[in-house]
Amino acid sequence: MNIPLLAGALFAIFGIYLLGRALSDYKKAVASLEWPGVEGRLTDLRLWGKRNVDGEMQDAEKLIVAYEYEFKGSQYKGSSVAFYTLVYPETVEFARSHSANGDVTIYCNPKAPVESVLVPGPRKDKPYSDCILGAFGMVVGVVIAVLGFLGVIG
Incomplete structure (x- = not known):
């Protein structure tokens, strides 16, 4: 079993979930204005x-x-x-x-x-912080999964 591939995929899925939730909350916050x-x-x-x-x-x-x-x-x-x-x-x-x-x-x-x-409205000083965090988690997960798949790690 390729643990880095599995862990990276799970991390990417969690990042996608966070990004989706952040985008939904951001849209609702903007609409609340x-x-x-x-x-x-x-x-x-x-x-x-x-x-x-x-x-x-x-x-x-x-x-x-x-x-x-x-x-x-x-x-x-x-x-x-x-x-x-x-x-x-x-x-x-x-x-x-x-x-x-x-x-x-x-x-x-x-x-x-x-x-x-x-x-x-969204947070005035950091309106996209949750979106950035979700995207970062997704990218890190994908990188780990790809490196695990290629055998670079693990």
Whole structure:
């Protein structure tokens, strides 16, 4: 059995899966820029995950939110901040600019109002990072598989 060929093929398949998922999420994030904004209410806003902030350990690494909103006469609940993961310092900045039980603008998909986010669009500083990671994984897997097939490795 050619282990590098098998491992490379599996790695390439995983990379293809990641790339497909990243492209789908990116398209949805871009589409969310056109979603209507509706007024809603934050029902939960918590920071968790210890991080050294200015010399002391504080909950700041991750963010949990919950919100409720009304769209076309129906009530909905959501818990997605964005189509990407907010990490420190974005989490702290978001928590400082919003408060639990406060009003917030929620962007919801008019075709499927249960889909909603508080921050529409892809990540501004790295919009293609997930696509690049998936493509890189696919390429590395293919290279390993080809080298294994040719007998260069393994």
